[in-house]
Amino acid sequence: MRNHIGNVRYRTENNKHFLADVEKTAPPHQAAKACQTCTVSSSRVLRIGLLGFGTVGSGVYRMLADNRESIEKKVGFAVEVVKIGVRDGSKPRELPSDLFTTDLGSIVDDPTIDVIIEVIGGTDPAGALVERAIQNQKNVVTANKELMAKEGSRLVHMAKARRLDLHYEAAVGGGIPLVQPLKHQLAGNAVLKMMGILNGTTNYILTEMQDKGADFGDVLASAQALGYAEADPTNDVDGFDTMYKISILASIAFGKQVPLESIHREGIRAVTRTDMHYSDLLGYRIKLLGIVDAVAPDRIRARVHPTLLPKAHPLANVHGVYNALWLNGDFVGDLMFSGRGAGSDPTASAVIGDLIDVGRNLAAGGPGSALPYDIGAKTESIDTLQTRNYLRLIVQDRPRVLGTIALEFGEHGVSLAEMEMKTLPEGRGEMVFLTHPATESDFRAALTAVENMPNVERVANSFRVES
Amino acid sequence: MRNHIGNVRYRTENNKHFLADVEKTAPPHQAAKACQTCTVSSSRVLRIGLLGFGTVGSGVYRMLADNRESIEKKVGFAVEVVKIGVRDGSKPRELPSDLFTTDLGSIVDDPTIDVIIEVIGGTDPAGALVERAIQNQKNVVTANKELMAKEGSRLVHMAKARRLDLHYEAAVGGGIPLVQPLKHQLAGNAVLKMMGILNGTTNYILTEMQDKGADFGDVLASAQALGYAEADPTNDVDGFDTMYKISILASIAFGKQVPLESIHREGIRAVTRTDMHYSDLLGYRIKLLGIVDAVAPDRIRARVHPTLLPKAHPLANVHGVYNALWLNGDFVGDLMFSGRGAGSDPTASAVIGDLIDVGRNLAAGGPGSALPYDIGAKTESIDTLQTRNYLRLIVQDRPRVLGTIALEFGEHGVSLAEMEMKTLPEGRGEMVFLTHPATESDFRAALTAVENMPNVERVANSFRVES
Numbered sequence: 001m002r003n004h005i006g007n008v009r010y011r012t013e014n015n016k017h018f019l020a021d022v023e024k025t026a027p028p029h030q031a032a033k034a035c036q037t038c039t040v041s042s043s044r045v046l047r048i049g050l051l052g053f054g055t056v057g058s059g060v061y062r063m064l065a066d067n068r069e070s071i072e073k074k075v076g077f078a079v080e081v082v083k084i085g086v087r088d089g090s091k092p093r094e095l096p097s098d099l100f101t102t103d104l105g106s107i108v109d110d111p112t113i114d115v116i117i118e119v120i121g122g123t124d125p126a127g128a129l130v131e132r133a134i135q136n137q138k139n140v141v142t143a144n145k146e147l148m149a150k151e152g153s154r155l156v157h158m159a160k161a162r163r164l165d166l167h168y169e170a171a172v173g174g175g176i177p178l179v180q181p182l183k184h185q186l187a188g189n190a191v192l193k194m195m196g197i198l199n200g201t202t203n204y205i206l207t208e209m210q211d212k213g214a215d216f217g218d219v220l221a222s223a224q225a226l227g228y229a230e231a232d233p234t235n236d237v238d239g240f241d242t243m244y245k246i247s248i249l250a251s252i253a254f255g256k257q258v259p260l261e262s263i264h265r266e267g268i269r270a271v272t273r274t275d276m277h278y279s280d281l282l283g284y285r286i287k288l289l290g291i292v293d294a295v296a297p298d299r300i301r302a303r304v305h306p307t308l309l310p311k312a313h314p315l316a317n318v319h320g321v322y323n324a325l326w327l328n329g330d331f332v333g334d335l336m337f338s339g340r341g342a343g344s345d346p347t348a349s350a351v352i353g354d355l356i357d358v359g360r361n362l363a364a365g366g367p368g369s370a371l372p373y374d375i376g377a378k379t380e381s382i383d384t385l386q387t388r389n390y391l392r393l394i395v396q397d398r399p400r401v402l403g404t405i406a407l408e409f410g411e412h413g414v415s416l417a418e419m420e421m422k423t424l425p426e427g428r429g430e431m432v433f434l435t436h437p438a439t440e441s442d443f444r445a446a447l448t449a450v451e452n453m454p455n456v457e458r459v460a461n462s463f464r465v466e467s
Numbered sequence: 468m469r470n471h472i473g474n475v476r477y478r479t480e481n482n483k484h485f486l487a488d489v490e491k492t493a494p495p496h497q498a499a500k501a502c503q504t505c506t507v508s509s510s511r512v513l514r515i516g517l518l519g520f521g522t523v524g525s526g527v528y529r530m531l532a533d534n535r536e537s538i539e540k541k542v543g544f545a546v547e548v549v550k551i552g553v554r555d556g557s558k559p560r561e562l563p564s565d566l567f568t569t570d571l572g573s574i575v576d577d578p579t580i581d582v583i584i585e586v587i588g589g590t591d592p593a594g595a596l597v598e599r600a601i602q603n604q605k606n607v608v609t610a611n612k613e614l615m616a617k618e619g620s621r622l623v624h625m626a627k628a629r630r631l632d633l634h635y636e637a638a639v640g641g642g643i644p645l646v647q648p649l650k651h652q653l654a655g656n657a658v659l660k661m662m663g664i665l666n667g668t669t670n671y672i673l674t675e676m677q678d679k680g681a682d683f684g685d686v687l688a689s690a691q692a693l694g695y696a697e698a699d700p701t702n703d704v705d706g707f708d709t710m711y712k713i714s715i716l717a718s719i720a721f722g723k724q725v726p727l728e729s730i731h732r733e734g735i736r737a738v739t740r741t742d743m744h745y746s747d748l749l750g751y752r753i754k755l756l757g758i759v760d761a762v763a764p765d766r767i768r769a770r771v772h773p774t775l776l777p778k779a780h781p782l783a784n785v786h787g788v789y790n791a792l793w794l795n796g797d798f799v800g801d802l803m804f805s806g807r808g809a810g811s812d813p814t815a816s817a818v819i820g821d822l823i824d825v826g827r828n829l830a831a832g833g834p835g836s837a838l839p840y841d842i843g844a845k846t847e848s849i850d851t852l853q854t855r856n857y858l859r860l861i862v863q864d865r866p867r868v869l870g871t872i873a874l875e876f877g878e879h880g881v882s883l884a885e886m887e888m889k890t891l892p893e894g895r896g897e898m899v900f901l902t903h904p905a906t907e908s909d910f911r912a913a914l915t916a917v918e919n920m921p922n923v924e925r926v927a928n929s930f931r932v933e934s
Contacts, residue, residue: 063655063798073722074654169652175799177644177652185636185644187541188530188819255540314805317784331530332642332806332816338781339802349799352655360836367831 045078046359049107049138051085051129052120053093053100056143056170059344060117060351061095071352075359083107085120108133115358117351118142119170127151134158134166139361139368141354143170143347149244152373153257159370165361166370167354172245173198173323175346176339177353182252183371189329191253195291195307195466198245200321200342201229201236202268202288206306207319210276210285216269228321238267239288239304246290249325250302254294256377258302264382266305275392275461278420278432284308284390285316286463301380308390308465314338385440388417390432391447391462396455397429405431405450412446414438428457434465512545513826516574516605518552518596519587520560520567523610523637526811527584527818528562538819542826550574552587575600582825584818585609586637594618601625601633606828606835608821610637610814616711619840620724626837632828633837634821639712640665640790642813643806644820649719650838656796658720662758662774662933665712667788667809668696668703669735669755673773674786677743677752683736695788705734706755706771713757716792717769721761723844725769731849733772742859742928745887745899751775751857752783753930768847775857775932781805852907855884857899858914858929863922864896872898872917879913881905895924901932 048064050057061081064071072079084095085104093100101107108116108129116133118140120126127147133140134155142148148155148168159166169179173196182191197203201223208219220237223229235241243265250258268288279286287309292302309316314336318324323341328334340346361368395401406416415436422430435443443462451459515531517524528548531538539546551562552571560567568574575583575596583600585607587593594614600607601622609615615622615635626633636646640663649658664670668690675686687704690696702708710732717725735755746753754776759769776783781803785791790808795801807813828835862868873883882903889897902910910929918926 059798067655067657067797070657070722071655175653175796176802177648180652181644181648184824185647185817185820187823188534188538189816190534190537255537314784317781329642329816330534331526331812331819333813335643335804335806337802337804340800345798346800349656349796350652352798353652356654357651360838364834364836366833366836369827369831369833371827 045080046075046115046362047113048079048081048355049083049085049110049113049116050081051104051107051116051118051126053084053086054119055344056119056347056351057084057117059348060119063345063348063352067352071356074356076363077359079355079359082113083110104129105132108136108138111136113138114362115139115141115355117355118144119351120144121146123147123150130155131158134162134164137162137164139165139358141165141167141170141351141358143168143351145171145241145244145248149247149260152248152251153375156370156372159368160372163367164370165358165368167357168248169354170347170350172248173325173337174200174339174341174343175349176323176325176337176341177350178249178325178337179252181337182249186253186327186329186332186335189331190297191294191327191329193291193293193328194246194249194253194325195289195315196242196246196249196325197287197315197318197323198290198325198341199236199239199242199288200323200340201233202239202242203318203323204228204321205237206268206271206286206288209271209273210280213273213277215273216271237269239265242288242290242304246292246302246304249290250292250300251373251377253292254300254377255373257373257375258292258300258377258379259375262302262377262379264303264305268306270461271306271463272461274430275390275463278392279308279390281420282308282390282418282432282434283311284465285311287315287318289315289466291466295380295384299378299380301382301385303382303385306463308463310467313467383439383441385464386437387440388437388465388467389435389443389462390465391435392460393431393433393450394424394457394460395429395431396457397423397427398455401429401455402431404453405456408450408453409435409446412449413442414446430460512547513542513829514579514581515546515548515822516550516552516577516580516583517548518571518574518583518585518593520551520553521586522811523586523814523818524551524584526815527586530812530815530819534819538823541823543830544826546822546826549580550577571596572599575603575605578603580605581829582606582608582822584822585611586818587611588613590614590617597622598625601629601631604629604631606632606825608632608634608637608818608825610635610818612638612708612711612715616714616727619715619718620842623837623839626835627839630834631837632825632835634824635715636821637814637817639715640792640804641667641806641808641810642816643790643792643804643808644817645716645792645804646719648804649716653794653796653799653802656798657761657764658794658796659761660759660795661713661716661720661792662756662782663709663713663716663792664754664782664785664790665757665792665808666703666706666709666755667790667807668700669706669709670785670790671695671788672704673735673738673753673755676738676740677747680740680744682740683738704736706732709755709757709771713759713769713771716757717759717767718840718844720759721767721844722840724840724842725759725767725844725846726842729769729844729846731770731772735773737928738773738930739928741897742857742930745859746775746857748887749775749857749885749899749901750778751932752778754782754785756782756933758933762847766845766847768849768852770849770852773930775930777934780934850906850908852931853904854907855904855932855934856902856910856929857932858902859927860898860900860917861891861924861927862896862898863924864890864894865922868896868922869898871920872923875917875920876902876913879916880909881913897927
């Protein structure tokens with residue numbers, strides 16, 4: 001019998017006094033020292049299979065190395081990455097080459113491995129690997145937002161049924177503790193509303209556009225050059241990443257997996273420096289937010305879109321690559337968490353936090369703490385949303401234009417609250433309005449009607465407003 | 468055999484399939500319905516003894532009542548407060564009088580009770596009661612910062628040895644998740660620095676002084692009238708409460724209990740509206756902070772004092788009764804958590820979050836998750852602190868005064884960075900300096916020397932500056 005933690009755990013289930021003896025005979029630090037170079041367990045070691053060695057995977061490995069002594073003290077056992085699964089085995093790397101394999105299946109099938117850390121991302125092959133790891137009775141720590149957003153309920157149920165841990169703190173908000181606090185410290189609350197800046201790339205782009213008065217395309221190009229944005233930026237700038245993350249948070253907060261197709265999603269490509277300028281004049285900042293509202297005790301509305309926030313709102317002051325979640329609960333009131341939402345080190349921090357919990361649980365012979373939620377959250381369409389709106393129109397600069405536009409909005413039950421106006425070249429004008437709260441469907445109908453008015457050239461942009 | 472969860476737990480240890488059966492035969496909501504009025508367990512119920520029924524205790528009771536269905540679903544069992552311990556049994560209360568007892572010992576000795584929630588505060592009698600509860604094999608949730616700051620290591624060790632939970636999220640930061648995220652999600656980090664606004668009363672007073680240009684005494688009096696400050700405000704305004712809280716956070720982050728006598732503590736009584744005014748001119752806000760620095764891998768410095776923070780610092784924008792913790796870890800980078808740090812509802816939120824974890828753990832037959840830390844953190848005196856300082860002097864308004872003062876500071880190795888000056892009536896003047904970083908001992912020596920200069924009437928005030 002190999003003496004890795006999986007077995008220790010098995011034995012503690014049969015003898016609750018065993019663990020006390022283990023702790024007496026093998027102080028974790030000594031065990032760690034004895035095992036710094038071993039790749040096959042010869043002592044009590046938490047054996048890790050690491051799937052993926054990109055930005056996050058290498059950060060995880062480095063954090064384990066840098067903070068080994070303190071991590072092992074907390075886990076109560078030595079901790080060892082015994083195998084790393086990569087796509088390209090021929091890439092030159094600083095670590096011994098026999099640590100790496102391109103056969104990722106062999107890692108999740110390895111009976112000596114206690115924990116799988118999955119930091120590949122995407123659903124294929126990550127999904128099948130995570131599932132196989134759970135079937136093979138392995139605990140899993142993952143940073144995979146897409147996988148958890150799509151398959152979270154099923155995977156957590158699988159893990160729970162096998163008394164395993166499945167943790168995914170790193171999937172949302174990088175190093176900011178969000179997932180576990182929602183599951184635990186805030187669990188007694190009815191969450192009424194959450195709004196999050198959950199994607200560092202888009203927040204960086206919007207911040208740069210704001211600070212430099214620059215256009216989206218230029219900032220995106222320089223973000224790509226700096227490595228802050230992917231060559232194909234769709235996942236970030238079109239709001240998919242934010243959608244996955246708000247879906248995960250909503251699924252935990254409301255106890256049912258939120259279908260992605262129910263989430264209204266708009267990215268930031270349409271945001272211009274002109275809109276930034278007018279928003280600023282009106283006292284607002286534009287942020288890409290994931291928002292979820294409890295519209296009834298058993299029904300939510302989730303959405304992702306560029307949003308005007310008053311400058312005094314705490315989320316309006318989260319800049320650059322920082323992420324933040326603002327939350328309102330019935331007892332806790334307003335809360336905000338902010339920090340680095342992406343990157344090698346902060347994401348590693350969340351992965352290692354989860355890993356330590358897996359290790360502690362194995363060391364204590366606990367039953368795992370996967371907290372399942374079912375599928376099928378009841379959701380509400382965005383059509384019934386009541387919200388204020390920002391809109392910008394390009395019009396023919398003629399008498400009576402403003403009056404007829406205002407009347408047209410009134411016809412559709414949309415009342416105007418504030419406006420800015422500017423003369424453009426060639427006999428045109430720019431009008432910017434903030435509306436009073438109106439239902440989404442009324443506002444859309446009004447927009448269509450206004451866009452068809454003879455003196456209105458086009459609706460240049462419209463964004464929802466939160467306060 | 469009484470069929471409360473303590474027994475269920477015992478049975479799950481012997482038969483890991485029992486729980487699945489329990490879940491099948493007794494859906495939590497049904498069990499809840501069946502048991503809403505019972506005070507002696509007739510079904511599977513998490514039986515709670517509540518010690519204290521003041522602001523926090525009544526909030527806990529109300530939250531359990533208001534959110535019962537969702538809480539019981541998360542715990543997996545019905546949840547019932549079966550006894551409430553109070554000091555004054557004759558006080559008229561809305562709940563049935565047989566729910567209350569003044570014999571608090573009888574609650575912690577009651578063999579049918581699974582969990583004690585201690586919200587009395589202070590060390591006597593709370594300390595002895597918590598200890599007796601643990602000895603009686605009961606899980607404990609406490610909001611008691613003073614007790615945890617003084618006896619935390621011993622009590623958590625006791626709980627751990629008995630495989631019990633001892634949770635204290637509510638002891639620091641009210642409803643803001645701080646204690647558990649430090650223990651879990653951030654556990655892989657070497658924490659380098661923490662700064663917290665941890666006392667709502669003093670933050671309210673300082674915010675009011677700032678906003679209204681009012682004096683400490685007047686704001687304190689109105690805070691007392693509004694119930695935001697106690698009749699005896701010492702615990703808050705002299706920094707004891709903040710000291711307990713930063714001590715708890717530091718003990719968790721650095722793994723050793725921080726001796727209270729090692730924490731330098733100054734309250735806010737000395738802060739005047741004049742200092743608020745000059746700080747504002749210089750671009751700062753004055754906040755009462757609990758601060759802990761890692762000065763070496765195994766050594767920390769903890770302190771509580773009014774501190775000047777640049778207006779752009781996120782903590783400088785935490786106003787009124789809100790609390791916040793700013794943290795820097797080696798991998799996670801900068802983080803901030805903010806929210807309501809006190810009051811009935813937010814504190815109840817933290818208590819109930821802990822209670823749900825206790826219940827889940829009992830339901831799963833887990834070993835408890837008390838995470839002990841030893842006593843004896845190595846600490847560094849404030850004398851070696853390197854920091855910038857604000858100071859305000861009242862001087863005789865004569866030629867050469869500024870020059871001689873500046874030279875005297877220079878003599879002691881203290882270099883001046885910024886200054887403001889103002890003429891006062893009767894031939895006097897006011898000088899305000901910001902220094903470059905200097906060691907505490909050099910700065911104190913300089914202050915004494917300056918105070919003894921013939922043209923210096925007095926050192927009106929000095930505060931440390933963080934950035």
